[in-house]
Amino acid sequence: MVYNFKPLASIENLAPGETLDVVAVVAEVDAVMEIALKAGGSKTRQNVTLVDDSGVSCRLTLWAEFCENSYAVGSVALFKGVRVSDFGVKSLNTANGSVAIVDGQAVASNARATAVAEWFRLGGPAALQDARSLSSERGPSNPPQTIEKLKADGMQLEAPNPGGAFAAQRAPAQLQRYHTIEPATVTFLPHDRPPFYMACPVEVPDEKAAGDGKTRTCNKKMEQSGGVWCCSSDHQCQEPTARWIAQFAIGDHTGNQYVSSFDETGQKILGCKASQVAELWLVKESDLVAAARIEQLFKAAQYKRWRLRLKSRKEVWNDEERLKFSVLDVSPVDVVKDARAKLAEVLASLSAQ
Numbered sequence: 001m002v003y004n005f006k007p008l009a010s011i012e013n014l015a016p017g018e019t020l021d022v023v024a025v026v027a028e029v030d031a032v033m034e035i036a037l038k039a040g041g042s043k044t045r046q047n048v049t050l051v052d053d054s055g056v057s058c059r060l061t062l063w064a065e066f067c068e069n070s071y072a073v074g075s076v077a078l079f080k081g082v083r084v085s086d087f088g089v090k091s092l093n094t095a096n097g098s099v100a101i102v103d104g105q106a107v108a109s110n111a112r113a114t115a116v117a118e119w120f121r122l123g124g125p126a127a128l129q130d131a132r133s134l135s136s137e138r139g140p141s142n143p144p145q146t147i148e149k150l151k152a153d154g155m156q157l158e159a160p161n162p163g164g165a166f167a168a169q170r171a172p173a174q175l176q177r178y179h180t181i182e183p184a185t186v187t188f189l190p191h192d193r194p195p196f197y198m199a200c201p202v203e204v205p206d207e208k209a210a211g212d213g214k215t216r217t218c219n220k221k222m223e224q225s226g227g228v229w230c231c232s233s234d235h236q237c238q239e240p241t242a243r244w245i246a247q248f249a250i251g252d253h254t255g256n257q258y259v260s261s262f263d264e265t266g267q268k269i270l271g272c273k274a275s276q277v278a279e280l281w282l283v284k285e286s287d288l289v290a291a292a293r294i295e296q297l298f299k300a301a302q303y304k305r306w307r308l309r310l311k312s313r314k315e316v317w318n319d320e321e322r323l324k325f326s327v328l329d330v331s332p333v334d335v336v337k338d339a340r341a342k343l344a345e346v347l348a349s350l351s352a353q
């Protein structure tokens with residue numbers, strides 16, 4: 001068989017729909033899932049994460065008969081004719097005509113497989129820690145843009161078309177984008193309703209890391225009935241954990257935009273844990289000090305400037321498309337870098353006249 005191997009890092013520069021051959025080590029193996037097809041029937045799907053000596057990792061989605069190979073963490077695998085997709089982050093898919101060869105057979109069929117297996121044996125586990133993920137939710141670090149540009153970019157997105165595997169196999173649409181806004185000023189933090197929810201603290205198996213016993217926190221919303229709290233997975237507990245789910249407005253010289261933050265990012269924006277506000281919230285109707293403390297916290301967060309990493313996507317709600325921005329990361333503004341960039345703009349505009 002003739003191969004045209006490319007390093008995983010090259011996927012970054014390939015267009016959606018292009019195919020390539022790769023040799024890589026399997027770093028993570030998800031469980032095989034049964035996916036319902038829009039046209040009826042179902043199909044099996046399995047995600048694996050690949051890493052190679054080019055310094056990146058990438059998700060590969062195996063479809064149907066390609067799930068039948070048994071992949072283990074540390075397996076070396078050779079894939080011919082896998083297709084690039086781009087849903088805001090890059091990943092690979094098996095396609096018609098793809099070939100997958102694993103472990104001993106891969107090593108026997110091509111010298112590149114031997115080399116990659118040897119690379120992983122000698123230093124791969126450490127390299128895996130440092131590998132940059134092409135398929136991670138954090139996405140690429142794009143240059144800062146204005147809020148006006150952020151909105152214009154968001155308008156270009158397509159709304160998701162539900163249909164599982166069927167949707168994944170049609171021509172890839174741009175469903176989400178990543179943005180950096182720096183500096184973004186927090187202009188308004190509404191808090192007439194609780195900006196947090198009570199989350200389920202029960203540990204459940206982590207589907208994204210199947211097979212090695214990893215767990216994650218359930219975190220579903222809990223409702224109180226009688227003396228106990230219950231989530232939609234029927235977990236029960238006495239004491240749920242408060243988590244931030246705070247909407248706030250950001251502004252710059254080009255406009256304003258509402259964005260949503262979740263627990264980790266909300267904690268940075270508000271400067272405290274959601275549980276602190278949840279305790280005050282319980283008594284704020286009868287306790288003037290608690291009510292004043294809440295106002296103080298929200299006032300302190302207002303007009304702060306941040307570097308924000310955002311993800312945009314369109315949602316369909318009551319047959320209406322809505323553009324949503326969620327905060328992925330919050331970090332302080334690099335004042336020196338910001339001043340240099342602004343100065344360069346001023347100088348450029350002066351010399352243009």
Ligand SMILES: [Zn+2]
Pocket residue numbers: 200201202218219220231232233234235
């Ligand atoms: Zn739960």
